[in-house]
Amino acid sequence: MKTTIKTTAITLVMLFATLFTTNTVNAQTTEKTYIKIVVDGLSCPFCAYGLEKNLKKLKGAKDVFISVEEGYTTFNVPKESRPTEDELKKIVKDAGFTAREISFSDKPFTKDEK
Amino acid sequence: MKNKMLWLILCTFWLVSCSDNKSPQWTFKEQIQLNDISPIGIASDGKNLWLSDPDKNRVVKTDLKGKILEEIPNLQRPMHIEFSKGKLFVPEYLTDTIPIIENGRRSFLPLSSKLNAPASIAVDGNTILIADFYNHRIILKKGDKETIIGKEGHNQGELYYPTDVAIHKDLIYVADAYNNRIQIFDKQGNSIQVIGEKDNINVATGIAVSGEQLFVTDFEGNRVLIYDLDGNLVQVLNNRFDKPADGCILDNRLYVASYFNGAITIFDKRK
Numbered sequence: 001m002k003t004t005i006k007t008t009a010i011t012l013v014m015l016f017a018t019l020f021t022t023n024t025v026n027a028q029t030t031e032k033t034y035i036k037i038v039v040d041g042l043s044c045p046f047c048a049y050g051l052e053k054n055l056k057k058l059k060g061a062k063d064v065f066i067s068v069e070e071g072y073t074t075f076n077v078p079k080e081s082r083p084t085e086d087e088l089k090k091i092v093k094d095a096g097f098t099a100r101e102i103s104f105s106d107k108p109f110t111k112d113e114k
Numbered sequence: 115m116k117n118k119m120l121w122l123i124l125c126t127f128w129l130v131s132c133s134d135n136k137s138p139q140w141t142f143k144e145q146i147q148l149n150d151i152s153p154i155g156i157a158s159d160g161k162n163l164w165l166s167d168p169d170k171n172r173v174v175k176t177d178l179k180g181k182i183l184e185e186i187p188n189l190q191r192p193m194h195i196e197f198s199k200g201k202l203f204v205p206e207y208l209t210d211t212i213p214i215i216e217n218g219r220r221s222f223l224p225l226s227s228k229l230n231a232p233a234s235i236a237v238d239g240n241t242i243l244i245a246d247f248y249n250h251r252i253i254l255k256k257g258d259k260e261t262i263i264g265k266e267g268h269n270q271g272e273l274y275y276p277t278d279v280a281i282h283k284d285l286i287y288v289a290d291a292y293n294n295r296i297q298i299f300d301k302q303g304n305s306i307q308v309i310g311e312k313d314n315i316n317v318a319t320g321i322a323v324s325g326e327q328l329f330v331t332d333f334e335g336n337r338v339l340i341y342d343l344d345g346n347l348v349q350v351l352n353n354r355f356d357k358p359a360d361g362c363i364l365d366n367r368l369y370v371a372s373y374f375n376g377a378i379t380i381f382d383k384r385k
Binding site: 045050 | 154168169191193207208231233247248275277291292317319333334359373374
């Protein structure tokens with residue numbers, strides 16, 4: 001009897017642990033949309049910070065990062081607030097640039113992908 | 115005899131005129147590598163230097179060798195700063211405000227005009243000028259009165275992404291950055307001169323005006339162009355800049371702040 005209870009308890013603990021881990025992973029990978037924009041002519045910090053300013057106005061935009069030297073920006077938004085490519089192109093254009101390439105991902109961009 | 119005297123007088127007059135018109139030249143003194151600062155703006159309080167470091171959202175005070183003496187954090191992308199009468203004026207690019215810092219206390223410049231990315235400020239007595247980058251204009255504030263100078267465009271009198279502004283002897287000098295030129299306005303907002311259009315400037319980012327010269331940092335061209343106040347190019351400095359963003363004069367020395375390599379390059383004046 002004791003062995004059965006022990007086995008059941010261990011099984012339940014493992015089950016909960018598995019469920020919890022899966023939910024956590026899902027939360028990390030599905031709640032946000034990660035966006036990377038490669039921008040032509042992004043060499044001037046005045047324009048780069050202007051782009052940052054405009055991107056921060058997007059609903060829920062967080063972790064806006066701009067690489068002036070390499071000419072790209074990355075940031076994330078809640079999945080339900082994901083902007084369209086056209087919206088992003090307009091933001092980039094209003095900041096004085098042209099968006100060359102726009103990528104969306106469920107995971108953060110790694111340094112190599114950046 | 116009379117003719118000889120006349121010639122002598124004319125020659126003396128010519129020589130004196132030439133020597134008066136000779137604009138000072140500048141020679142490289144040294145380059146100081148800053149410790150983890152990427153400066154966009156540089157100003158002097160008469161003794162030390164102030165540098166804006168927008169990548170780190172701060173302004174720092176350094177001695178003339180680049181040693182950090184003081185840090186003012188929590189500024190949202192501070193750009194071309196100004197120090198005047200004990201007050202530090204900081205255009206905050208992200209918040210569209212101008213904090214004024216005096217003895218550690220922060221207040222804000224009251225403005226009725228709505229800014230969009232203030233890039234620079236110049237202060238002369240009760241006259242204040244602001245380069246309003248995304249609105250392609252300059253705000254001239256005198257007391258409560260605000261006058262708009264310039265509008266978006268490429269013709270004379272129009273501006274295209276102005277990044278710096280200075281005032282000297284009642285004239286307003288504007289770094290008309292993406293028109294690749296300097297424009298001079300009077301206080302009524304009339305454009306009275308354009309400088310540098312033939313000099314292949316590749317983004318005129320920063321300007322400084324001394325008693326007799328105008329200094330222009332050519333950000334993408336990695337140069338500093340020096341003009342006399344009539345607009346004649348008198349010298350080009352090419353010394354080891356990496357995206358020079360701004361300059362200031364202190365005690366006959368020119369200090370140029372470079373953004374990419376985080377350095378200050380110093381030049382001495384010689385006649």
